[in-house]
Amino acid sequence: MRALGFFFVEAWASLRRGRTSTAFAVLAIAVALFVFGGFLLVTGTLQRVLDTWSRAAEFSVYLRDDVSADARSTIEAALDRSTLVTGREFVGKEAALARFRRDFADLAAATSDLAENPFPASYEVRFRPEAASSDAVDALAQQVGRMPGVADVRYDRQWLTRLGTAVRTIRTIGWALGIVLALGALLTVATVVRLALHNRHDEVEIMQLVGSPIAFIRGPFVLEGILQGGAGAIVAIVLLWAGYAVLQARFGEALGAIIEPGAVSFLSWGQALVVLVTGAAVGALGGFVAARTIR
Amino acid sequence: MPRSGSWAPPRQPDAILGRRVIETYHLSKRYSRGVYALHDLTLRVDKGEFVFLTGPSGAGKSTLLRLLLRQERPSEGKILVGGRDLAELRTREVQEYRRNVGFIFQDFKLIPTRTVFENVAFVPRVLGVPESQQKRRAFQVLKWVGLQHRMSAFPLDLSGGEQQRIAIARALVNDPALVLADEPTGNLDPDLSLEIMNLLREINAAGTTVLVATHDRELIRLVGRRTVTLDHGKVVELS
Numbered sequence: 001m002r003a004l005g006f007f008f009v010e011a012w013a014s015l016r017r018g019r020t021s022t023a024f025a026v027l028a029i030a031v032a033l034f035v036f037g038g039f040l041l042v043t044g045t046l047q048r049v050l051d052t053w054s055r056a057a058e059f060s061v062y063l064r065d066d067v068s069a070d071a072r073s074t075i076e077a078a079l080d081r082s083t084l085v086t087g088r089e090f091v092g093k094e095a096a097l098a099r100f101r102r103d104f105a106d107l108a109a110a111t112s113d114l115a116e117n118p119f120p121a122s123y124e125v126r127f128r129p130e131a132a133s134s135d136a137v138d139a140l141a142q143q144v145g146r147m148p149g150v151a152d153v154r155y156d157r158q159w160l161t162r163l164g165t166a167v168r169t170i171r172t173i174g175w176a177l178g179i180v181l182a183l184g185a186l187l188t189v190a191t192v193v194r195l196a197l198h199n200r201h202d203e204v205e206i207m208q209l210v211g212s213p214i215a216f217i218r219g220p221f222v223l224e225g226i227l228q229g230g231a232g233a234i235v236a237i238v239l240l241w242a243g244y245a246v247l248q249a250r251f252g253e254a255l256g257a258i259i260e261p262g263a264v265s266f267l268s269w270g271q272a273l274v275v276l277v278t279g280a281a282v283g284a285l286g287g288f289v290a291a292r293t294i295r
Numbered sequence: 296m297p298r299s300g301s302w303a304p305p306r307q308p309d310a311i312l313g314r315r316v317i318e319t320y321h322l323s324k325r326y327s328r329g330v331y332a333l334h335d336l337t338l339r340v341d342k343g344e345f346v347f348l349t350g351p352s353g354a355g356k357s358t359l360l361r362l363l364l365r366q367e368r369p370s371e372g373k374i375l376v377g378g379r380d381l382a383e384l385r386t387r388e389v390q391e392y393r394r395n396v397g398f399i400f401q402d403f404k405l406i407p408t409r410t411v412f413e414n415v416a417f418v419p420r421v422l423g424v425p426e427s428q429q430k431r432r433a434f435q436v437l438k439w440v441g442l443q444h445r446m447s448a449f450p451l452d453l454s455g456g457e458q459q460r461i462a463i464a465r466a467l468v469n470d471p472a473l474v475l476a477d478e479p480t481g482n483l484d485p486d487l488s489l490e491i492m493n494l495l496r497e498i499n500a501a502g503t504t505v506l507v508a509t510h511d512r513e514l515i516r517l518v519g520r521r522t523v524t525l526d527h528g529k530v531v532e533l534s
Contacts, residue, residue, distance in 0.1 A: 002426075003423060006421070006423075202404060208393075209364060209366075210422065210469065211390040211391060211392065211396075211422070212390065212422055213423075214390070216422075295386075
């Protein structure tokens with residue numbers, strides 16, 4: 001405890017003495033963690049949207065106009081047998097036309113001039129949420145697609161997969177960018193701590209000459225890095241929160257119309273803690289890199 | 296004048312460093328391009344001795360002190376303090392060894408951003424001594440060197456003599472068995488130099504071994520102690 005008290009007092013005094021360089025180090029870490037936290041926020045939101053849409057995913061089995069009753073029975077039996085399917089709804093040609101006219105009122109007039117109803121009858125099939133991303137649903141869609149009387153099977157998993165890939169790509173870019181910026185921040189902290197070390201060269205020399213334990217000499221410099229990192233992380237979290245609040249106020253309503261309101265939310269406590277610990281760890285490493293020159 | 300406090304340099308028991316405090320055997324220190332700073336030096340300083348190390352600039356005085364502080368290792372030969380070969384000490388042992396050695400430099404090496412009191416208390420503080428003891432020890436040695444009334448001042452506000460007395464107080468705050476001084480009066484006028492030497496003599500009178508490197512022949516004559524004269528890294532005279 002005595003050592004910790006000493007580290008803290010010395011580190012704090014050093015930070016205060018080198019206010020400008022400390023501010024630069026804090027800013028460098030804040031920028032790195034702002035980017036990292038921003039990507040966490042965006043990918044977290046996209047992942048929640050993806051999960052929500054995956055749960056609501058269904059596939060549509062479009063029937064040929066000349067489908068026989070036997071063929072329909074076979075299709076229905078295949079769907080009912082599947083343990084993946086939780087329900088199916090038959091949408092007849094007339095119902096499909098009516099739905100189009102309702103959903104696209106501007107285009108409704110165009111359909112009245114048609115000689116015959118161009119919309120096919122279909123089955124809308126819902127399946128268990130946990131099966132949404134499984135290959136078994138793909139297999140079922142392909143199996144049904146080969147059955148007599150089936151014109152086409154449309155399954156929205158393909159674009160969900162694409163969205164999932166996009167989320168993973170964004171996350172990877174976020175990690176890569178975060179790591180590069182964190183390295184930059186680490187070097188900044190190391191330089192600032194080395195500067196502090198240079199400024200306190202006399203003290204360090206005296207500590208060495210009187211036989212102070214090496215941990216006692218290095219400790220304040222490592223703690224200085226930790227404090228810079230922690231402060232940078234707090235600044236990043238505050239900026240992220242401010243940015244999130246501004247975007248929510250400006251675009252929250254529009255977003256709510258497209259995606260579920262719960263999907264867009266700020267970093268969880270756990271994620272905020274990850275950002276804070278990452279900042280402190282980067283600072284500690286920077287401080288250690290500088291302090292290890294003391295032997 | 297100092298020595299008004301209740302503190303006095305403690306009597307050093309033999310157990311701390313033994314009878315023979317400093318021993319060197321054919322000690323050499325060679326720097327790059329084969330230049331010898333010390334060459335084949337064999338020397339012995341017993342416990343409680345006050346020894347002057349003198350000679351012209353470049354004679355090897357400071358090199359010997361750096362070897363004694365274990366800031367450097369010998370190129371050849373051995374250097375022992377209290378029977379322990381300094382070259383063989385591991386990092387942790389070097390730290391323990393240095394806690395028994397006080398040092399005084401020509402340029403004082405005081406921390407300008409800390410007060411007189413903080414400069415002195417800095418030593419026990421960085422050794423993890425409890426705060427109450429830090430304060431008590433620092434106050435006692437400052438009183439002993441007669442600077443208790445300047446505790447809150449900063450070193451650069453003091454005269455050279457006062458600064459060196461703070462450096463002496465700092466060297467003594469840990470009750471070392473051996474005090475090494477490298478040109479401690481180099482920046483002081485003759486009167487102040489003698490005052491500093493009197494302080495060192497008092498420390499020595501209590502049993503602390505003192506080794507002073509100086510090129511001030513007049514001061515050596517006034518103090519009158521055993522003198523080792525070096526030139527080009529070799530002992531040229533023992534008196």
